Amino acid sequence: MPRSYRVAILGATGAVGTELLDLLASRNFPIADLKLLASPRSAGCQLSFQGECLPVEVVTEQSFDQVDLVLASAGASTSRLWAAKAVAAGAVVIDNSSAFRLNPEVPLVVPEVNPQAAATHEGIIANPNCTTILLSLAVWPLHRVQPIQRLVVATYQSASGAGARAMEELKNQAQAILQGEAPQSEIFPYPLAFNLFPHNSQLNDQGYCEEELKMVNETRKIFATPNLRVTATCVRVPVLRAHSEAINLEFSQPFAVEKARSILSQAPGIKLVEDWQANYFPMPMEASGQDAVLVGRIRQDISHACGLELWLSGDQIRKGAALNAVQIAELLVTQSWLRPAVTLAR
Amino acid sequence: MPRSYRVAILGATGAVGTELLDLLASRNFPIADLKLLASPRSAGCQLSFQGECLPVEVVTEQSFDQVDLVLASAGASTSRLWAAKAVAAGAVVIDNSSAFRLNPEVPLVVPEVNPQAAATHEGIIANPNCTTILLSLAVWPLHRVQPIQRLVVATYQSASGAGARAMEELKNQAQAILQGEAPQSEIFPYPLAFNLFPHNSQLNDQGYCEEELKMVNETRKIFATPNLRVTATCVRVPVLRAHSEAINLEFSQPFAVEKARSILSQAPGIKLVEDWQANYFPMPMEASGQDAVLVGRIRQDISHACGLELWLSGDQIRKGAALNAVQIAELLVTQSWLRPAVTLAR
Numbered sequence: 001m002p003r004s005y006r007v008a009i010l011g012a013t014g015a016v017g018t019e020l021l022d023l024l025a026s027r028n029f030p031i032a033d034l035k036l037l038a039s040p041r042s043a044g045c046q047l048s049f050q051g052e053c054l055p056v057e058v059v060t061e062q063s064f065d066q067v068d069l070v071l072a073s074a075g076a077s078t079s080r081l082w083a084a085k086a087v088a089a090g091a092v093v094i095d096n097s098s099a100f101r102l103n104p105e106v107p108l109v110v111p112e113v114n115p116q117a118a119a120t121h122e123g124i125i126a127n128p129n130c131t132t133i134l135l136s137l138a139v140w141p142l143h144r145v146q147p148i149q150r151l152v153v154a155t156y157q158s159a160s161g162a163g164a165r166a167m168e169e170l171k172n173q174a175q176a177i178l179q180g181e182a183p184q185s186e187i188f189p190y191p192l193a194f195n196l197f198p199h200n201s202q203l204n205d206q207g208y209c210e211e212e213l214k215m216v217n218e219t220r221k222i223f224a225t226p227n228l229r230v231t232a233t234c235v236r237v238p239v240l241r242a243h244s245e246a247i248n249l250e251f252s253q254p255f256a257v258e259k260a261r262s263i264l265s266q267a268p269g270i271k272l273v274e275d276w277q278a279n280y281f282p283m284p285m286e287a288s289g290q291d292a293v294l295v296g297r298i299r300q301d302i303s304h305a306c307g308l309e310l311w312l313s314g315d316q317i318r319k320g321a322a323l324n325a326v327q328i329a330e331l332l333v334t335q336s337w338l339r340p341a342v343t344l345a346r
Numbered sequence: 347m348p349r350s351y352r353v354a355i356l357g358a359t360g361a362v363g364t365e366l367l368d369l370l371a372s373r374n375f376p377i378a379d380l381k382l383l384a385s386p387r388s389a390g391c392q393l394s395f396q397g398e399c400l401p402v403e404v405v406t407e408q409s410f411d412q413v414d415l416v417l418a419s420a421g422a423s424t425s426r427l428w429a430a431k432a433v434a435a436g437a438v439v440i441d442n443s444s445a446f447r448l449n450p451e452v453p454l455v456v457p458e459v460n461p462q463a464a465a466t467h468e469g470i471i472a473n474p475n476c477t478t479i480l481l482s483l484a485v486w487p488l489h490r491v492q493p494i495q496r497l498v499v500a501t502y503q504s505a506s507g508a509g510a511r512a513m514e515e516l517k518n519q520a521q522a523i524l525q526g527e528a529p530q531s532e533i534f535p536y537p538l539a540f541n542l543f544p545h546n547s548q549l550n551d552q553g554y555c556e557e558e559l560k561m562v563n564e565t566r567k568i569f570a571t572p573n574l575r576v577t578a579t580c581v582r583v584p585v586l587r588a589h590s591e592a593i594n595l596e597f598s599q600p601f602a603v604e605k606a607r608s609i610l611s612q613a614p615g616i617k618l619v620e621d622w623q624a625n626y627f628p629m630p631m632e633a634s635g636q637d638a639v640l641v642g643r644i645r646q647d648i649s650h651a652c653g654l655e656l657w658l659s660g661d662q663i664r665k666g667a668a669l670n671a672v673q674i675a676e677l678l679v680t681q682s683w684l685r686p687a688v689t690l691a692r
Contacts, residue, residue, distance in 0.1 A: 150649050154500035154592040156542055156581065170540075174520050189624075194516075194586045195631040196502055198643055198657060203622055207603075207645035207655075216648065229649035233592040233657065235502065238584050240540045246500040246579040248594075257553075276549055278535075285541040297544055299553035302562065303496050303575035309553075311544060311579065 004030035005333065008067045008091070010082060011074025012036035012056055013045055015164040016096060019322035020071050025050050027326060030333065037063055039074070064089035069338060071325050072096060087123035092338055094125050094325050098210075101126040101218055108221045111327040112268040113140045117222075118328060119337050125328055128222060129214040130320030131155055131234065131243055136222050137319070138295045138312050139249060141267035143223060146255055149306075150229040152248040153215060157199065158239035158284060160317055162187055167240050174238070192238050199234035209234060241317065242284035247310040248301060255308055257300050269319065270295050282313035293319055350376035351679065354413045354437070356428060357420025358382035358402055359391055361510040362442060365668035366417050371396050373672060376679065383409055385420070410435035414684060417671050418442060433469035438684055440471050440671050444556075447472040447564055454567045457673040458614040459486045463568075464674060465683050471674055474568060475560040476666030477501055477580065477589055482568050483665070484641045484658050485595060487613035489569060492601055495652075496575040498594040499561060503545065504585035504630060506663055508533055513586050520584070538584050545580035555580060588630035589666065593656040594647060601654050603646050615665065616641050628659035639665055 007024070011017045017038075024031060036047055036056045043058040057063065059078075064070065064086040072079050072086075073096040083093045083100065100106040107117040108126045113136050118125055128136070139148060159170040166187040173183035173193035183191040189200050201210035208216075211234040220228045237244075249255075265272045271292035273282045282294035293314035301307025314320055332338040353370070357363045363384075370377060382393055382402045389404040403409065405424075410416065410432040418425050418432075419442040429439045429446065446452040453463040454472045459482050464471055474482070485494060505516040512533040519529035519539035529537040535546050547556035554562075558578040566574045583590075595601075611618045617638035619628045628640035639660035647653025660666055678684040 152498050152594050152649065154579070156502070156583065171524060174540075175524055178517060178521055178524075189626075190629060191631060194520075194584065195629055196583060196585060196590060197629045198625070198627045200625050203625060206648060207622070207643060208648065209625075231594065231647045231649035231653070231655065233500070233594075233643075233655060235590075235592065237502065237542060238540065239542060244542060244581075246581065248498050248577065248579075276553070279544070279546050279549060279555075280535075281544045283536060283541055283543045285537060297553060297579075301577045302552060302554065303498065303577035307577070309577065309579060 004032040005068040005338070006033040006066055007031050008035040008037055008064065008070045010037045010059060010070055010072040011078065012047060013038050013042040014073060015160060015317055016073040016321045019317050020073065020326065021047060021049055023322055023326045027330070029326065029329060035063065035067065061085065064091050067091045069094070069329055071329065073321070073325070083124055092121065092123055092125070092332065094127060094328050096127040096321055096325055098129065098214065100124050101128060102221065108218060109328050110136050110222055110324060111331050112137055114222055114224070115331055118331055119335065121337070127321065127325045127328065128218045129211070130161060130316035131157065131211065131245065132215050132218040132222070133320050133324050134243060134293050134312055134314040134316065135215060135245060135247065136219055137269045137293045138264070138310055139247065140223065141263050142249065142255065142260055145263060146251050146253060147225070148228065148249055149252050150250040151219070151231070153230070153232040154246045155232065155234045156237045156239070156244040157234060158237065158241050158243055158316065159192060160241040161243065170238055170240060188236070192236060194238060196235055196237045199236055239284045241315060242287040242313050243316045243320065244282065244284055244311070244313040247312065249308045249310065250304055251306045254306050257298055257308070260308055261298050264295055264298065269293060272296060274298070281311055284313045287313035287315050289318065290315055291319060291323055350378040351414040351684070352379040352412055353377050354381040354383055354410065354416045356383045356405060356416055356418040357424065358393060359384050359388040360419060361506060361663055362419040362667045365663050366419065366671065367393060367395050369668055369672045373676070375672065375675060381409065381413065407431065410437050413437040415440070415675060417675065419667070419671070429470055438467065438469055438471070438678065440473060440674050442473040442667055442671055444475065444560065446470050447474060448567065454564060455674050456482050456568055456670060457677050458483055460568050460570065461677055464677050465681065467683070473667065473671045473674065474564045475557070476507060476662035477503065477557065477591065478561050478564040478568070479666050479670050480589060480639050480658055480660040480662065481561060481591060481593065482565055483615045483639045484610070484656055485593065486569065487609050488595065488601065488606055491609060492597050492599060494574065494595055495598050496596040497565070497577070499576070499578040500592045501578065501580045502583045502585070502590040503580060504583065504587050504589055504662065505538060506587040507589065516584055516586060534582070538582060540584060542581055542583045545582055585630045587661065587663065588633040588659050589662045590628065590630055590657070590659040593658065595654045595656065596650055597652045600652050603644055603654070606654055607644050610641055610644065615639060618642060620644070627657055630659045633659035633661050635664065636661055637665060637669055
C-alpha cells in the first residue's frame with residue numbers, strides 16, 4: 001500500500017492557499033492528515049476539503065509536530081519566521097515566497113525544467129515567482145536545444161498577482177469608473193481599472209523593480225546558467241487573473257521557427273495556441289484556470305538573424321504558484337526525496 | 347495681416363475628427379472657412395466649432411473646390427478614393443490613414459523629428475501611425491546623438507485605437523462581466539474587458555501583424571534610416587485611451603542613463619515622468635488628454651552593455667493622431683510650405 005503523508009498548508013486562506021487545497025484534492029495527493037494554518041486574522045475559518053470542513057488554526061511552535069510536508073504560501077516574512085522551525089520539527093517545506101529562492105543551499109524548482117535540483121534539498125525547496133515559472137516553461141525547451149544568449153521580456157500582469165483583495169479592488173474600481181465615480185485604491189498605489197502601470201514592487205539603484213529582478217535571477221538559477229543575460233519590464237494590467245509575457249530571445253545561431261514550434265508543441269506543461277488565420281493566440285481569459293501555460297505567436301525576429309519572438313499567457317495562481325508547488329510535492333513523493341532534513345547526513 | 351486658410355476635415359465625426367476640431371480651435375489655427383466632410387452615414391449631423399454649429403456634409407467631387415488644406419481621417423480606403431481629387435482641386439492633404447505612408451513620394455512627418463521632410467510634399471503629407479509617433483518622439487532625441495542599432499518594443503494599446511465605438515464596447519463588456527453576464531464583442535474579435543490579446547490587424551507570412559510592421563517601416567522612414575533594426579509585439583489592453591510602450595534600445599556604444607535623461611528632459615513633445623521614490627511613472631490614465639508623451643523609467647539594460655530601457659504612455663488620439671496632423675498643418679503655414687501641388691514645378 002502506498003504511503004500517505006501528513007501535510008500542512010501555511011497561508012491556507014489566501015488565493016494560492018485555496019488553490020493548493022483544490023489541487024491536492026483533484027490530483028489525489030496521498031494525504032494522511034491535512035492541517036490548515038494561517039495568521040490569527042484568518043484563524044477560526046473553516047475550509048472545505050474533499051467534502052470535509054477543516055478548521056483553520058493559528059500557526060504556533062507546535063504546528064509542525066507530526067507533519068511530513070509543509071506547503072507555505074503566506075509571504076516571505078512568515079516563511080522566514082516558520083520554515084526553519086518546521087524543518088527542525090522534521091517536515092520538508094515547499095515555500096512559495098521569495099524568502100529562500102536565491103539561497104544557494106535551497107533548490108529552486110520547476111518540475112518540467114530542473115526536477116533533479118529537488119533531490120538536493122536540505123529541508124526547504126523554493127517555488128519560483130509566477131512570472132519566472134511561466135517564462136521558464138516556455139523557453140527552457142528551446143534553451144536546452146540551443147543555449148539562449150539574451151532574453152528581453154515585457155510582462156502584462158493581472159491583479160491576482162497581488163492577491164484576492166486586489167482582484168476585488170480592480171472590480172470595484174471598474175464599477176466606480178463606469179458609474180462616473182472616482183476609483184478607490186488601497187492595495188495598488190494607483191487605479192488599475194482601465195489603466196496600467198509599471199510593477200509597484202521596490203526599485204533598486206539601477207531602476208529595476210523586485211519583480212523584474214526575480215525574473216532575471218531566478219531564471220538564471222533554475223537554468224543553472226548564472227550569466228544568462230535577461231532584462232525585463234514588468235507591468236500591471238487591468239486583467240483579473242493570468243499573466244501574459246512578450247518574450248524576445250537571442251541565440252548565437254539561427255533557430256528555425258518550425259523547429260521551435262515542433263519542440264514547444266511537445267514540451268511538458270505547455271499548450272501551443274496558434275491559429276494564424278483567425279489571429280487567435282494565447283489570452284489571459286482562456287489561460288485562467290488552466291494547468292497548461294498557453295504559448296504562441298512564435299516568430300522569427302526580423303530585427304535579429306538569431307532571434308525569436310514568443311507570446312504566452314498562464315494562470316499565475318495555478319501553474320505560476322499552487323500547481324508548481326504541488327508538482328514539487330508529487331516529485332518528492334514519487335522519487336522518495338521527501339526525507340526530513342534531520343535524517344540527512346551532514 | 348496673416349493669411350488664413352480654407353480647411354476641410356474628411357472624417358469629421360470620428361474620434362480623431364472630433365479631436366482635430368478641438369485642436370484647430372484651441373491652437374487658433376488661422377481658419378477662413380471650415381468644411382466638415384463625412385460619409386453619408388454621418389452626414390446631416392452638426393458639430394460645434396468655436397461656438398458655431400457646422401453641418402457635416404457628404405463628401406463629393408466638388409467638396410474640395412476652394413479648399414487650401416484637407417485633414418483626412420476617415421481610413422485608408424476613403425483616403426485612396428479622395429486624396430488625389432483633393433490635390434487635383436488645389437488642396438494640400440494631411441492624411442491620417444495608412445494609405446500613403448510608405449509611398450516614397452509622400453513625406454511621413456513627425457514635426458519634432460523630421461519637419462524638413464514636409465517641405466518636399468507634392469500635395470499629400472502622411473501622418474504616421476499612433477504607436478510610431480509615440481515611439482519616435484521618445485527615441486529620436488537619443489538616436490540623433492548616438493545612432494540606435496536595434497529596437498525591441500512591446501506595446502500596451504488602448505481601445506481608442508480602434509475608435510470611439512471600441513471604447514464603448516470595452517465599457518459595455520466590463521459592465522457585463524461585473525454583472526456576471528457574458529461580454530459581447532462586435533468591434534474586437536475577442537472580449538477586451540479584463541482580458542488582452544495580440545493586436546488584431548492582419549498577419550503577414552512572417553507572423554508580424556500590420557500594426558507591428560507600421561512601427562518597423564514607418565520608424566525607418568521617419569528617421570531616414572532604412573536599415574534600422576526594429577521588432578515589435580503589439581497588444582490590445584483593456585485601457586480606454588492612451589497607449590503605452592516598453593522600449594528596449596541597443597546602441598553600438600554605452601549610452602549613459604544620466605545623459606539620456608538630460609536629453610529627454612529637454613526634448614520637444616515629451617514630458618519626463620519619473621519619481622523613483624514613489625514608483626511613479628507614465629500611466630495611460632495620466633497621459634489621456636495631454637499633448638505631451640510621458641516618458642520615464644529610463645534604465646541601463648542589465649542584459650546589454652550598450653542597452654537602455656524606456657517606458658512611455660501617450661494619448662494616441664491626440665499626439666498619436668490629431669495633434670500631430672495639426673502640428674504638420676502649422677508647420678506648412680509657418681514655413682510657407684502650404685502650396686498646392688498644381689503650382690509645383692514638375
